[in-house]
Amino acid sequence: MNKLDTTFKQLAKEQKKALIPFITAGHPHPLMTVPAMHALVKNGADIIELGMPFSDPMADGVVIQQSSEKAIAAGMTLSSVLDIVSEFRESNENTPVVLMGYLNPIEKYGYHQFVETAAKAGVNGLLIVDSPPEESDLLSNLLKINNMNQIFLIAPTTDKKRQMFILSKASGFIYCVALKGVTGAKSLEYDDLSKQISSVKSISDIPVAIGFGVKDVDSAVAVAQYSDAVVIGSALVQRLDDCHDQQDIEKAIEKFIKPISEAINCRSDKLQKQ
Amino acid sequence: MIDYYQYPDLNGHFEQFGGIFASETLMHCLKELSESYQKVKDSKAFQKEFHNDLAHYVGRPSPLYHAKRLTQTVGGAQIWLKREDLNHTGAHKINNTVGQILLAKAMGKTRIIAETGAGQHGVATATVAARMGLKCIVYMGEVDIQRQAINVYRMKLLGAEVISVNSGSKTLKDALNEAMRDWVSNVDDTFYIIGTVAGPAPYPEMVRDFNSIIGKEAKEQFDKQVGGLPDALVACVGGGSNAMGLFHEFLNDETVHLFGVEAAGHGMRSGQHAASINDGEIGVLHGNRTHVMSDDDGQIIETHSISAGLDYPGVGPEHAFLNLKKRAKYVLANDEEALNAFHLLTEVEGILPALESAHAVAYGMKLAQKLEKDKHIIINLSGRGDKDVHTIAALEGIEV
Numbered sequence: 111m112n113k114l115d116t117t118f119k120q121l122a123k124e125q126k127k128a129l130i131p132f133i134t135a136g137h138p139h140p141l142m143t144v145p146a147m148h149a150l151v152k153n154g155a156d157i158i159e160l161g162m163p164f165s166d167p168m169a170d171g172v173v174i175q176q177s178s179e180k181a182i183a184a185g186m187t188l189s190s191v192l193d194i195v196s197e198f199r200e201s202n203e204n205t206p207v208v209l210m211g212y213l214n215p216i217e218k219y220g221y222h223q224f225v226e227t228a229a230k231a232g233v234n235g236l237l238i239v240d241s242p243p244e245e246s247d248l249l250s251n252l253l254k255i256n257n258m259n260q261i262f263l264i265a266p267t268t269d270k271k272r273q274m275f276i277l278s279k280a281s282g283f284i285y286c287v288a289l290k291g292v293t294g295a296k297s298l299e300y301d302d303l304s305k306q307i308s309s310v311k312s313i314s315d316i317p318v319a320i321g322f323g324v325k326d327v328d329s330a331v332a333v334a335q336y337s338d339a340v341v342i343g344s345a346l347v348q349r350l351d352d353c354h355d356q357q358d359i360e361k362a363i364e365k366f367i368k369p370i371s372e373a374i375n376c377r378s379d380k381l382q383k384q
Numbered sequence: 385m386i387d388y389y390q391y392p393d394l395n396g397h398f399e400q401f402g403g404i405f406a407s408e409t410l411m412h413c414l415k416e417l418s419e420s421y422q423k424v425k426d427s428k429a430f431q432k433e434f435h436n437d438l439a440h441y442v443g444r445p446s447p448l449y450h451a452k453r454l455t456q457t458v459g460g461a462q463i464w465l466k467r468e469d470l471n472h473t474g475a476h477k478i479n480n481t482v483g484q485i486l487l488a489k490a491m492g493k494t495r496i497i498a499e500t501g502a503g504q505h506g507v508a509t510a511t512v513a514a515r516m517g518l519k520c521i522v523y524m525g526e527v528d529i530q531r532q533a534i535n536v537y538r539m540k541l542l543g544a545e546v547i548s549v550n551s552g553s554k555t556l557k558d559a560l561n562e563a564m565r566d567w568v569s570n571v572d573d574t575f576y577i578i579g580t581v582a583g584p585a586p587y588p589e590m591v592r593d594f595n596s597i598i599g600k601e602a603k604e605q606f607d608k609q610v611g612g613l614p615d616a617l618v619a620c621v622g623g624g625s626n627a628m629g630l631f632h633e634f635l636n637d638e639t640v641h642l643f644g645v646e647a648a649g650h651g652m653r654s655g656q657h658a659a660s661i662n663d664g665e666i667g668v669l670h671g672n673r674t675h676v677m678s679d680d681d682g683q684i685i686e687t688h689s690i691s692a693g694l695d696y697p698g699v700g701p702e703h704a705f706l707n708l709k710k711r712a713k714y715v716l717a718n719d720e721e722a723l724n725a726f727h728l729l730t731e732v733e734g735i736l737p738a739l740e741s742a743h744a745v746a747y748g749m750k751l752a753q754k755l756e757k758d759k760h761i762i763i764n765l766s767g768r769g770d771k772d773v774h775t776i777a778a779l780e781g782i783e784v
Binding site: 164165167168172179189212215216217218219239241242244245262263264265287292 | 669
């Protein structure tokens with residue numbers, strides 16, 4: 111069984127929501143990413159989503175785009191992202207790591223080589239934003255062979271028929287995009303979101319994560335009511351942007367992630383009871 | 385023999401090229417667009433309105449002109465120019481925007497967005513949006529805004545809002561990224577007019593179809609003026625919309641040789657060029673699989689060409705396909721050759737070509753030299769050079 115499946119099973123048993131923070135590998139500096147990952151786990155992250163920087167991140171907002179530019183400028187490459195995961199695994203065997211990114215660097219690296227190296231490094235899942243299920247056959251097969259999950263997005267504009275198609279291909283968890291827009295965009299419509307999630311839940315038992323637009327304790331608690339997991343990306347990346355050393359990073363993560371991690375479990379319990 | 389008209393398939397593939405490599409957040413808009421396009425493609429009323437606008441607003445048909453003095457000067461095959469430079473707004477770009485805005489209207493969209501590099505597509509979009517009374521937002525890289533000030537002002541006069549893009553290389557590719565972001569955020573009322581035969585399906589097919597009027601006219605005009613088919617067609621290729629527009633009608637006519645001219649910039653060895661087919665690799669950019677210019681890590685790199693319109697790190701997927709099938713040959717012209725062609729055409733024919741089109745003229749002349757006098761070459765003069773006068777003057781140290 112994949113680490114992602116084990117993690118979600120365990121959390122379900124404890125009736126807990128998963129917190130999935132996203133950071134861009136190599137941002138604000140390549141040497142800070144492994145310490146940041148450990149700090150995230152220490153402060154309540156259940157799964158880590160690690161962004162593979164790309165020069166043209168079409169689906170991302172300005173914060174993640176700029177973090178990618180910074181990381182690339184600092185010399186981050188696809189193979190150094192995999193090195194980061196290996197290094198993280200030296201002292202953390204259990205926290206699942208999902209890589210998120212775009213297809214072109216993988217096209218260049220080579221699909222087989224990339225998936226095999228990622229599996230060896232300890233990557234558990236892959237979310238390639240510009241590779242929808244229709245175009246993912248090769249990647250899907252390679253991931254299956256290497257016991258890795260392929261995570262897909264479901265958007266507010268994805269109709270039921272297409273939800274069924276995507277869910278038939280997805281594994282690990284499904285990532286529901288909370289709003290019409292790019293990562294880090296502004297306001298959430300909870301009514302629409304609730305309808306979208308019920309529709310997904312009626313089709314599949316796969317754990318549901320919600321992301322895009324989750325930016326603080328309140329929005330995290332609100333979306334946790336509907337989902338099994340909360341993804342928080344741009345708001346976190348923004349807070350890491352001014353960090354100059356490991357200590358800064360650890361402080362920023364503790365200050366921002368810990369309250370969210372605590373709140374999504376206890377406060378959403380209360381909300382549900384009401 | 386391959387029937388080139390069976391491409392793309394239902395999912396937008398030209399064999400391994402093309403497709404839809406887009407985020408799920410875009411899939412719904414793309415599907416809606418595809419379905420709407422397939423409907424209007426077969427609608428007599430839509431096609432009638434489109435052709436009516438091409439005739440009375442754009443000023444088509446554009447002439448097929450026998451460049452006798454250029455032919456004499458070069459010595460060799462007869463050179464014909466397809467005069468897209470005489471279209472309203474000065475380039476072939478308007479063929480596509482006239483078509484797409486009619487589709488936007490049919491779909492009930494009220495807000496138009498576009499990306500632009502040199503500003504020609506931005507102007508062509510702002511023009512049709514003004515005519516339809518629709519709000520228009522044009523994304524343009526900060527670097528391009530500086531080097532194409534006149535077109536920026538033209539767009540503003542036409543009522544468009546020009547948004548400066550300062551991410552990445554601050555050029556066309558980044559403007560395209562930004563326009564995509566706008567689109568996913570405003571899907572309900574917004575129509576995105578892409579200006580070239582790239583992007584996710586259905587754009588490569590749709591933009592080609594709207595521009596295919598170029599080749600249809602050229603075929604008829606050539607038959608009338610000379611008889612039969614020309615021996616070769618030459619067009620410049622950045623994204624490749626004017627080239628696809630000219631080539632498409634001739635794809636199954638195997639005796640007609642097709643030449644796409646890529647920008648060799650400062651020369652292939654300098655690494656500063658925009659020749660995606662000649663020097664790029666197969667990859668994924670802006671929603672389709674094609675030839676792209678990227679570094680060892682797959683990051684998209686900055687390209688260079690003296691003409692902003694060819695300065696793009698990808699190429700339309702159908703060109704990648706025609707190259708694979710060896711149906712078209714993709715050749716090169718560098719900055720210097722384009723500049724020389726610009727001056728020669730201006731001097732002997734009294735026609736100022738756009739620097740983009742000057743690349744086609746440069747290669748066309750080389751080709752003509754190698755062929756006998758009874759052969760005929762059609763060069764697509766995709767745009768006029770007025771917009772480039774400042775660039776050329778600056779290169780020659782003249783202040784205009």
